[in-house]
Amino acid sequence: MTAGLVAVFFVACATVAVGVFGAAWRRDVSAAVATIPLMFAGAGIAFAGVARFAAAGGTHLLGQEFAVLLAVAAVALVALGLGIAGREGNR
């Protein structure tokens, strides 16, 4: 059994699509904001997969670091979105 770049891309695109579906389908804005990390996770998986299977020599940290940045950005966006939604909900 093995897994290649295409399998990684399939998982990434499925994760992005589930995130987009949740954001479009949810009536509650706060619940829709919770799907943002899923879209970012899909992008991060694609970056990490490209870094893992890149053919050129040397260490491939670029994709992994983009994945880390996307995870941190996902936290920031969820915090911002839920904070704004909390303000609107208190009114």
Add this chain to the structure above:
Amino acid sequence: MDSLHAIGFYVSSGVLLIGALGVALLPRRGLRGAALALSGLGLAGVYYSLSAGFAGAVAFACYAGCALMVAGPQYRKVEAVAGSVWRQVGAIGAALLLAVLAFSAFRGDFVSATFKGGPFDAVALGRLLFAHDVVATEAVALLGLLAIAGGAAAWRLRERAR
């Protein structure tokens, strides 16, 4: 990728996608938070099987934080202004996006590029930021996150004082 890592990759992918579907479909915020934590666990496993253990650890911590925020008591429900027809159109668009991305993933492969970096040597700049000085780049990202959180907190305090 050897068999052990491949099995770990597929199992983690399943956990990730089950958690993602839970975030998209489950009705209560506590369940959605648990599903988001589950998807973070699966994502960490995927990263680990792709030889990105550090990214997996950071992603798990970040997604656990997201799960706590989603399931926490500060959560407020806000109804969207978009009607059900537009939400259904958006869901169909998500399905079309999945089809397009799946097709491109099936046909995707590496290409041999001859890009040299342009007039300001973007290749060297990227290697500097994401390979040589990677810890500094992460520190700047963390600083940006703290600045956003601090700005939001200061904004809320000022609004409460009014």
